Structures are given as C-alpha cells and as structure tokens.
Amino acid sequence: MTHALERVTEPCRALPEAEFWMGFARGGLDEAFFKTGKRLKLVQLISAGYDAIDMAAARRSGIPVCNNGGSNSVSVAEHSSCSSSPCSSG
Secondary structure, eight states: OEEEESOOSSOOTTGGGOSEEEEOOSSOOSHHHHHHOTTOOEEEESSSOOTTSOHHHHHHHTOOEEOOTTTTHHHHHHHHHHHHHHHHOO
C-alpha cells in the first residue's frame, strides 16, 4: 500500500499498513509517525529539504528517507537567467 499526503498532522489510518510513504517534508514525520508506520520500507520526499523530519527517529526505525534534491535545479536556473536578462540589455 502506498500513501501520499501533503502534510502529516497526525498518523493517518492507513499508515500502519503502508509500505511506502510519499509526500512533502512539512512536519509531522516524527517519532510517532515512524513508530506507527512499522511496515514502511521507504519514505520518499517530494521536496529537497528534510529538516522538518525527525531523522534520528527514522534511523532508529530503520526506515530510509530519500529526498528529491536537485529536481528543480534546471527550472530555477532558467528562471534566474530569464529574470536577469532584461537587466543586462541596457
């Protein structure tokens, strides 16, 4: 079972049976989350950052947490380049 949520404010009902979790790292991925999700094999973040996740709890539970670092790097570079072009065409 896979479960995706934007924000985990309390362990969802499906979490005890879920094997994978995918979502944003916006809080709520704490000790209770990892204890409730005992069957989890992977937590996949849609975002690059993971500072809102209790990584110590993830390590204790043995559940790997993967982020999506660099996924927007091309878009950010293109935006920066296009945004600065009008300034240099003086």
